[in-house]
Amino acid sequence: MDFNDTAEEAAFRKEVRTWLDANATRKSDDKQSFRARNDDPELLKKAKEWQDKKAKAGYARITWPQEFGGRGASPILQVIYQQEEANFLVPLGFFDIGLGMCIPTMMAYAKPEQLARYVKPALHGQEVWCQLFSEPAAGSDVAGIRTKAERDGDDWVINGQKVWTSGAHYCDYGIVITRTDPNVPKHAGLTMFFLDMKTPGVEVRPIKQMSGGANFNEVFFTDVRIPDSQRLGKVGEGWKAALTTLMNERLAVGLPSGGLDIDELMELARDTDLEDGPAIRNQQVRGKIADWYVQQQGLKLTRYRTLTALSKGQTPGPESSIIKIVAAPKMQDMGAFAMELMGHAGIMKEDVPHAAGFQAQWIGGAGFRIAGGTDEILRNIVAERVLGLPADIRVDKDVAFNQLGKK
Amino acid sequence: MRAGLLGSVIMNFDFSDDQKLLKEQVRKFLADKCPTKVVRRVLDGNETHADDVWKGLVDLGVPGIGIPEEYGGSGLSPLEVCVVAEEIGRAAAPVPFDTSVVLATEALKLAGSDAQKKKWLPELASGKAIGTLAIAEGPQPPKPRNIRTMFGGGRLNGKKVPVTDGEAATFAIALANTGGAGDRALSLVLVDLKQSAVAKKRVDTIDPTRKHAELTFKDASAELLGGEGEGWRLLERLYDAAAVYFAFAQVGGAEAAMWMARDYALQRQAFGRAIGSYQAIKHKLADCYVKLELARSNAYYGAMMLTEGGADLAVAAAAARIAATEAYDFAAKENIQTHGGIGFTWEADTQFHYRRSRLMALSIGGPMAWKDKLVTRLEQKNAA
Numbered sequence: 001m002d003f004n005d006t007a008e009e010a011a012f013r014k015e016v017r018t019w020l021d022a023n024a025t026r027k028s029d030d031k032q033s034f035r036a037r038n039d040d041p042e043l044l045k046k047a048k049e050w051q052d053k054k055a056k057a058g059y060a061r062i063t064w065p066q067e068f069g070g071r072g073a074s075p076i077l078q079v080i081y082q083q084e085e086a087n088f089l090v091p092l093g094f095f096d097i098g099l100g101m102c103i104p105t106m107m108a109y110a111k112p113e114q115l116a117r118y119v120k121p122a123l124h125g126q127e128v129w130c131q132l133f134s135e136p137a138a139g140s141d142v143a144g145i146r147t148k149a150e151r152d153g154d155d156w157v158i159n160g161q162k163v164w165t166s167g168a169h170y171c172d173y174g175i176v177i178t179r180t181d182p183n184v185p186k187h188a189g190l191t192m193f194f195l196d197m198k199t200p201g202v203e204v205r206p207i208k209q210m211s212g213g214a215n216f217n218e219v220f221f222t223d224v225r226i227p228d229s230q231r232l233g234k235v236g237e238g239w240k241a242a243l244t245t246l247m248n249e250r251l252a253v254g255l256p257s258g259g260l261d262i263d264e265l266m267e268l269a270r271d272t273d274l275e276d277g278p279a280i281r282n283q284q285v286r287g288k289i290a291d292w293y294v295q296q297q298g299l300k301l302t303r304y305r306t307l308t309a310l311s312k313g314q315t316p317g318p319e320s321s322i323i324k325i326v327a328a329p330k331m332q333d334m335g336a337f338a339m340e341l342m343g344h345a346g347i348m349k350e351d352v353p354h355a356a357g358f359q360a361q362w363i364g365g366a367g368f369r370i371a372g373g374t375d376e377i378l379r380n381i382v383a384e385r386v387l388g389l390p391a392d393i394r395v396d397k398d399v400a401f402n403q404l405g406k407k
Numbered sequence: 408m409r410a411g412l413l414g415s416v417i418m419n420f421d422f423s424d425d426q427k428l429l430k431e432q433v434r435k436f437l438a439d440k441c442p443t444k445v446v447r448r449v450l451d452g453n454e455t456h457a458d459d460v461w462k463g464l465v466d467l468g469v470p471g472i473g474i475p476e477e478y479g480g481s482g483l484s485p486l487e488v489c490v491v492a493e494e495i496g497r498a499a500a501p502v503p504f505d506t507s508v509v510l511a512t513e514a515l516k517l518a519g520s521d522a523q524k525k526k527w528l529p530e531l532a533s534g535k536a537i538g539t540l541a542i543a544e545g546p547q548p549p550k551p552r553n554i555r556t557m558f559g560g561g562r563l564n565g566k567k568v569p570v571t572d573g574e575a576a577t578f579a580i581a582l583a584n585t586g587g588a589g590d591r592a593l594s595l596v597l598v599d600l601k602q603s604a605v606a607k608k609r610v611d612t613i614d615p616t617r618k619h620a621e622l623t624f625k626d627a628s629a630e631l632l633g634g635e636g637e638g639w640r641l642l643e644r645l646y647d648a649a650a651v652y653f654a655f656a657q658v659g660g661a662e663a664a665m666w667m668a669r670d671y672a673l674q675r676q677a678f679g680r681a682i683g684s685y686q687a688i689k690h691k692l693a694d695c696y697v698k699l700e701l702a703r704s705n706a707y708y709g710a711m712m713l714t715e716g717g718a719d720l721a722v723a724a725a726a727a728r729i730a731a732t733e734a735y736d737f738a739a740k741e742n743i744q745t746h747g748g749i750g751f752t753w754e755a756d757t758q759f760h761y762r763r764s765r766l767m768a769l770s771i772g773g774p775m776a777w778k779d780k781l782v783t784r785l786e787q788k789n790a791a
Contacts, residue, residue, distance in 0.1 A: 001419060001420055001421065001422070001486065001707070001710070001711045001714065002419050002711075003419075003420070004419065262785075263789070266782075266785065266786070266789065280782070280786070283775070283779065286778060286779055286782040287775065287778045289782050289785070290725075290729060290777075290778035290779075290781045290782055291729070291778070293726065293781065293782075293785065294701065294705060294726045294729050294730045294733075294781075295701060297704075297705055297708070297726050298700070298701030298702070298704045298705050298726075298730055299701075299704075301420070301704035301705060301707060301708050302700055302701070302704040304420040304704070305420055305421065305704060305707070307420070308419055308420040308421045309421070311419070312419075312421075319700045319703075319704070322696070322697045322700045322701065325693075325697050326697060326701065376686070376690070378693075379686075379689065379690040379693035379694070380686065380689060380690075380693075382693040382696050382697070383683075383689035383690065383692055383693045384689070386693075386696055387665075387669050387689075387692055387693070387696060388669070388673075389669065389672060389673065389683040389684065389688075389689050389692065390673075390680075390681055390683055390684035391684075392684065392686065393680065393684060
């Protein structure tokens with residue numbers, strides 16, 4: 001065992017570092033972040049410029065085939081690029097869904113002339129894509145969507161509502177899953193399309209989150225007319241297409257990084273005066289620090305195991321499925337505990353060291369436990385795919401969608 | 408600068424093909440020669456350990472894996488010992504692995520004089536000797552002020568209880584008071600157990616698949632292992648190495664208990680369907696898996712630090728120990744819970760991991776003590 005790159009990896013890392021040093025500013029410490037708010041138009045502009053630079057140098061999507069602007073290289077080189085890029089002050093995060101989920105779905109289903117039109121501008125950051133899946137009545141059960149698309153000559157007319165659409169307010173295009181046949185069971189009546197977000201009848205309204213931010217949107221469709229040529233996959237096979245997208249999501253969704261963690265918690269515990277002395281000397285406090293440290297290390301090292309498999313050209317095992325199950329509650333619980341150490345002042349947003357940071361963890365953790373698969377859905381996935389336990393009994397399986405809930 | 412979650416390295420963070428092959432070999436051997444009925448035989452019977460299984464492991468060269476070639480072993484790295492430990496744990500094998508192969512062997516490697524190594528390591532490697540560690544003296548945790556066993560003038564006096572494999576062992580490494588203040592009052596001593604000045608008495612414990620004894624020393628002939636007054640410091644270092652090996656055994660046991668529960672959950676029907684289709688069971692077993700993988704990853708890092716003699720060993724060993732104890736405790740108890748009533752019967756195999764998980768959790772210091780140690784070490788690391 002060792003923590004060393006192979007010769008090929010080391011050479012690539014060196015090449016990437018040289019390029020990054022020539023084109024970007026190195027962070028002075030790992031807490032520094034480019035991101036202010038991602039609804040800042042200046043930030044998007046800068047992100048687009050950086051994306052274009054990357055794409056021109058061939059670093060934007062290293063695993064993509066060369067014909068689409070990639071290098072046809074192994075995922076491990078993509079990881080190496082990201083590791084190195086993380087040390088630089090560059091605006092990131094606007095293109096992950098588009099390039100990680102939407103365009104791969106396009107590659108699987110769109111026509112060659114459509115790929116010729118859309119892939120390059122997406123890769124170079126000129127056009128941003130979003131994914132229109134979740135609905136008010138379809139979260140974990142995303143196949144339960146109700147937004148309908150009806151055939152009208154050579155067109156489809158879409159009506160309905162999507163929700164939690166990341167970045168819809170600045171996106172140019174989106175892929176959308178719709179119900180085209182309510183007379184068949186849930187999964188069978190779906191069809192996928194892509195569309196221009198400026199198509200008449202599309203209305204985007206930001207959602208203000210509990211955290212105060214507004215990264216997500218509601219998207220309303222009112223008689224939105226699109227041609228049949230924008231259909232992705234066959235009519236009624238939208239679920240299959242959606243699985244292609246979601247499979248890519250599992251690779252694209254990372255972990256929030258740069259937040260407060262064990263180091264800051266220990267610092268806080270040293271500085272907190274409890275009745276029996278500094279909090280760091282209190283056995284209950286020490287027990288919690290130890291537990292979270294073991295989790296933090298366990299996640300990092302589990303990630304290393306996955307990278308090792310990638311480096312060896314193997315398919316990583318299922319171990320990475322534990323990451324969000326552990327990370328999200330840890331973020332929430334550690335935030336809450338750190339606030340408790342501060343006493344009543346733990347509720348104050350200013351003038352208390354680390355308070356704002358831990359409050360952000362506590363608030364953000366509540367969202368992170370839900371986004372991209374709830375704690376509960378992820379446990380189902382582990383139980384079913386890793387342990388081979390039966391899928392949940394589905395009472396909607398053989399029932400036409402429009403008969404669900406009716407006795 | 409702290410490494411982010413993505414790290415800045417790719418690495419080869421896995422066992423080699425040869426190590427995996429060794430693991431598979433031991434796994435097959437134990438599946439064949441040490442099925443649960445052998446564990447049950449020791450549970451119900453009088454034998455000190457499953458000697459047939461132990462002899463087979465000796466034939467495979469298991470006790471000598473980590474012993475240098477010059478002392479009759481095969482001189483492999485800690486990584487090979489780790490993969491074997493995982494399989495011993497998976498089978499809940501009733502053999503003196505944790506005592507002889509881990510604790511006694513490591514203690515000799517760590518603190519033994521050349522003469523002591525020459526005498527004992529070849530015997531350990533060949534299976535001729537079984538060694539153990541004798542620390543506890545009854546109810547109080549073995550802190551320096553609680554150690555009343557005295558060593559002086561080559562003679563050992565006192566009582567050690569419980570001592571794992573105390574009956575089967577040919578020698579023990581005991582923690583004794585040699586006079587002096589605080590930690591410096593303690594020394595490790597090596598005592599041959601085949602002498603009339605040593606009385607052995609079996610004691611009942613929660614895990615009869617691993618027999619324990621009370622050892623009484625009355626002017627028993629013994630010798631220092633390592634420097635006088637170095638006992639507590641050596642024990643800490645010994646426990647760090649042991650924590651990593653124990654973690655692998657605990658990971659193996661946790662995995663076995665998890666799959667036992669999963670198999671039963673697929674087979675057992677309630678309310679018209681397999682209980683494994685209920686989320687209450689699915690999520691519980693998913694949690695077993697989560698804890699298991701956290702433990703496995705921490706154990707790997709411990710193994711790596713142990714092999715490299717890395718500066719991060721003290722922290723890594725504690726983290727591995729904590730994660731593995733948590734994973735094994737949880738899997739063992741939820742295995743019984745998943746089984747329901749049948750899991751609480753004497754006939755059920757669920758009890759083996761339940762008993763073993765608690766034994767392993769306590770025998771080199773419990774989670775509370777290790778968590779305290781971990782934070783102390785993190786404080787030291789941060790201050791450095």
